[in-house]
Amino acid sequence: MSENKKSDRPIPGINVRELYQERNWTALAGLGLIAVGLLFVVQDVLGIHFDLWALALIGIGGWLMVDGWQDYTERGSKWTERSRARMTGGVVITLIGLLAAFNLNGWGLLLMGIGGALALDAWRKYDASGRAWTDSIRNRMIAGAFLAVLGFFALFNMWSTWPLILIAIGVVMLYGHASDKQS
Numbered sequence: 452m453s454e455n456k457k458s459d460r461p462i463p464g465i466n467v468r469e470l471y472q473e474r475n476w477t478a479l480a481g482l483g484l485i486a487v488g489l490l491f492v493v494q495d496v497l498g499i500h501f502d503l504w505a506l507a508l509i510g511i512g513g514w515l516m517v518d519g520w521q522d523y524t525e526r527g528s529k530w531t532e533r534s535r536a537r538m539t540g541g542v543v544i545t546l547i548g549l550l551a552a553f554n555l556n557g558w559g560l561l562l563m564g565i566g567g568a569l570a571l572d573a574w575r576k577y578d579a580s581g582r583a584w585t586d587s588i589r590n591r592m593i594a595g596a597f598l599a600v601l602g603f604f605a606l607f608n609m610w611s612t613w614p615l616i617l618i619a620i621g622v623v624m625l626y627g628h629a630s631d632k633q634s
Contacts, residue, residue: 468518508548515541555606562602569595593623 470478487503494500519537523530550557573591577584597620604612 502552505548505551508544508551510548512541512543512545512548515544517541556608559602559604559606562598562605564602566595566597566599566602569598571595589627593627 465482467479467482490503490506515537519534519541522534522537526534550560569591573588573595577588580588600616600619604616
């Protein structure tokens with residue numbers, strides 16, 4: 452009779468969300484070990500090499516984004532503090548994982564971001580001043596462009612192109628000198 456009762460029970464599926472809500476750390480750790488083991492088997496058998504930390508970050512970030520989106524839709528398409536934090540954290544963690552997976556330089560992206568922000572600020576000031584180039588606006592635009600180009604070179608490890616950067620800086624300096632003489 453006890454065998455019959457056991458066979459009447461449904462076989463439980465693996466629901467990661469339920470395991471997390473139940474705080475079943477043993478089962479979650481077991482799933483994680485299985486996933487890591489499978490990645491190593493795939494690497495060895497197929498000769499494909501993964502950056503496990505990058506994949507883990509992409510997976511965790513993706514899971515956080517999905518969880519944040521589900522929370523958003525469950526609340527009637529309203530952003531709550533939890534859904535916004537999950538989505539933002541997921542995006543940041545996924546981007547870090549992608550940077551690591553593609554061996555991209557995070558400093559390069561940071562420099563490109565700062566350069567883009569400087570250039571955008573210079574453009575807004577240029578537009579607000581009636582489209583008049585002042586020394587301050589021109590210098591801010593040059594600094595923004597320089598940082599963005601430097602970040603681009605850092606991002607793709609193109610440091611051997613330094614002579615081109617020096618030539619570009621020289622051209623900009625000559626242009627600034629020539630425009631000062633005309634004024």
